[in-house]
Amino acid sequence: MLNVVLIGPPGVGKGTQAGILAKRFEMEHISTGDMLRAAVRSGSELGKRVEAVLAAGELVSDDLMVALIRERLEGDAADTGWLLDGFPRTVAQAEALKELLDELEQTIHAVVEMTVPDEVLVGRLTGRLTCRACGATTHRTRVEEGEQSPCPDCGQRELYQREDDTETTVRARLEVYRQSTDPVVEVLGRHYPLRKVSGDGTPQEVAERLNGVLG
Ligand code: AMP
Numbered sequence: 068m069l070n071v072v073l074i075g076p077p078g079v080g081k082g083t084q085a086g087i088l089a090k091r092f093e094m095e096h097i098s099t100g101d102m103l104r105a106a107v108r109s110g111s112e113l114g115k116r117v118e119a120v121l122a123a124g125e126l127v128s129d130d131l132m133v134a135l136i137r138e139r140l141e142g143d144a145a146d147t148g149w150l151l152d153g154f155p156r157t158v159a160q161a162e163a164l165k166e167l168l169d170e171l172e173q174t175i176h177a178v179v180e181m182t183v184p185d186e187v188l189v190g191r192l193t194g195r196l197t198c199r200a201c202g203a204t205t206h207r208t209r210v211e212e213g214e215q216s217p218c219p220d221c222g223q224r225e226l227y228q229r230e231d232d233t234e235t236t237v238r239a240r241l242e243v244y245r246q247s248t249d250p251v252v253e254v255l256g257r258h259y260p261l262r263k264v265s266g267d268g269t270p271q272e273v274a275e276r277l278n279g280v281l282g
Contacts, residue, residue, distance in 0.1 A: 068148040069094055070173060071281065072155075072259075074252060075181035076244045077237070078188035078195070079266040080273055082204060084181070085152040087274045092281070094148035097139050099132060099156075101202065122230050124239035126156060126247060133163045140171060157247045161254040175259040177281060180252050181266040181273075185241065192237045199225035 069092050073081045082098060089096035103121060106114040117127050136154055155161040168174060194207040203220035210216040215224040231240065255261065262280045266273050 068146075069177075069281065070148050070150075070175050072151045072175055072178045072255060073181065074178060074248070074255075075266060076183075076185075076188055076248075077240045078192040079181045079183055080191075080270065081152050081181060083270050084266075084273055084277055085150050086203075087270070088277060088281070089150050091278070092148065092150075094150050095139070095144040096150050096152060097136070097144065097154070099135065099151075099153040102135060103127060122236070124231050124236040124243060126243060129157055129159045129163065132156075132160055133167070136164065137167055140167065140173065145171065145173065155251050155255070156244075158250050158254055161251045165255075165258055175255070178252070178255045178259050178261045179277065179280060180261065180263045182263065183266040187267065188241060189234070189237055192232050192240075193234050195229070195232050196226040197229050197232075198223065199227055 071088070071092075071094070073085055073088075075081055082100070085096050085098065088094070103117050107118045107121065108114065113131075117131075120127050132154060136151075140149065155164050191206065195204050196207060196210060197204050198218035198220060200223035201218060201221040203218055205219050205226070209219070210226065216226055217224050218226055230236070252261065264273070264276050264280055
């Protein structure tokens, strides 16, 4: 059983790799971005509160995020192992996670930091298309021309550009990452094994690198 934190800037490929790794190691994929977008879609009170924050590329409050993660780590994920994708994103969240794990008698077997150059990130994100039906992502350059192209994963014609994948919001998200999330790597690295992996290259190449580090 493996507990992993995947950390890196938006566009580095965390979501894609998290999906591959979660399947391979049979652990629960916990994506806070997916959880928040699901809340927005459901129209719940929580969704209404976080919708504008997501659209601006800012961060949702630490208290709320920690409460959401607590619920998941106390549940089935404790037995299967888990992969955190998008959390922790601030030093306060990292410290709260350490406390929570101590309380639940769980640990992190690897904190994996993924990196790629900034120009690559902007190009990936502003061209990214997400499937409303299955959540898979692809890039404009890989999608055939047409009114509404099919998703390469599930075949549904539901590809859309996330509201926060526009150039202005992407730059804001990268700035937030540099300020709030970069320091998280150091904080987690004090308590748990830290590994660094380049996220450049094809998804398959990156997956092999990650496999080498975790296997
Ligand atoms: P992601 O899909 O991981 O890029 O997350 C999309 C958006 O959700 C972020 O830009 C934030 O607004 C919000 N979000 C996701 N995870 C967190 C977190 N751990 N703390 C605060 N906000 C978050």
